Amino acid sequence: MIFRQLFDSESSTYTYLIGDEATRQAVLIDPVLEQADRDLKLVAELDLTLTHVLDTHVHADHITASGVLRERTRATVVGSVGGAGCADVQVRHGDEVRVGQLVFRVLATPGHTDDSISYLLGDRVFTGDALLVRGNGRTDFQNGNARQLYESLTRVLFSLPDETLVYPAHDYQGRTVTSIAEEKRHNPRVAGRSEAEFIHVMENLHLPKPRKLDVAVPANRACGQLPHPEA
Ligand code: FE
Numbered sequence: 328m329i330f331r332q333l334f335d336s337e338s339s340t341y342t343y344l345i346g347d348e349a350t351r352q353a354v355l356i357d358p359v360l361e362q363a364d365r366d367l368k369l370v371a372e373l374d375l376t377l378t379h380v381l382d383t384h385v386h387a388d389h390i391t392a393s394g395v396l397r398e399r400t401r402a403t404v405v406g407s408v409g410g411a412g413c414a415d416v417q418v419r420h421g422d423e424v425r426v427g428q429l430v431f432r433v434l435a436t437p438g439h440t441d442d443s444i445s446y447l448l449g450d451r452v453f454t455g456d457a458l459l460v461r462g463n464g465r466t467d468f469q470n471g472n473a474r475q476l477y478e479s480l481t482r483v484l485f486s487l488p489d490e491t492l493v494y495p496a497h498d499y500q501g502r503t504v505t506s507i508a509e510e511k512r513h514n515p516r517v518a519g520r521s522e523a524e525f526i527h528v529m530e531n532l533h534l535p536k537p538r539k540l541d542v543a544v545p546a547n548r549a550c551g552q553l554p555h556p557e558a
Contacts (some may be wrong), residue, residue: 335359338389339497346375349425354379354426356453357496358392360551361419377402385410385547387520387540394550397439410442413550439464451492456493460502466529473529477522
């Protein structure tokens with residue numbers, strides 16, 4: 328397997344390029360619009376063909392490159408049922424996305440947003456904003472729900488094998504990867520916390536509204552390609 332973790336410093340977003348060595352087919356997970364050229368250059372340099380673009384949810388903090396990448400490569404855009412209507416394939420819990428010989432299993436992990444999904448690929452899981460390194464996504468907009476997120480974390484993600492590597496959609500402190508075992512033990516929001524305690528913490532974060540919320544959410548429902556207002 329070919330595996331690369333890419334970073335957008337403006338939104339602190341991780342994008343993942345994963346390729347199948349046998350067929351050279353590849354997928355990008357959570358690509359950022361402004362980094363589309365960088366990502367396509369790497370795809371070409373590694374002699375890969377981009378066949379799929381996966382978003383873990385409709386993002387509020389950056390605009391997805393999925394639409395642009397689809398236009399430029401004819402890749403299939405995959406999103407969650409109830410997420411972006413522009414996706415070519417809408418997946419739900421238990422579905423599989425096959426990229427060459429790689430099989431991504433879809434796990435519904437709602438709570439940060441109602442459309443949040445994670446993708447399990449063998450011994451690694453791409454968790455979007457559901458589970459971050461020592462944290463988790465906020466639950467105060469886009470139909471977020473702290474109770475749902477607690478369930479997604481403790482019943483869905485924490486039921487994966489302890490050694491599963493967790494690759495999140497963001498980190499703001501330079502951390503790149505964690506594991507299910509580490510988060511079970513050390514995630515300050517969840518480890519040793521009851522559902523009620525978790526909900527109390529999430530309801531009292533008082534975070535500022537994301538800068539791009541009003542632009543990014545409608546744009547991402549259209550795979551990052553809103554019609555120009557003058558058109
Ligand atoms: Fe998010």
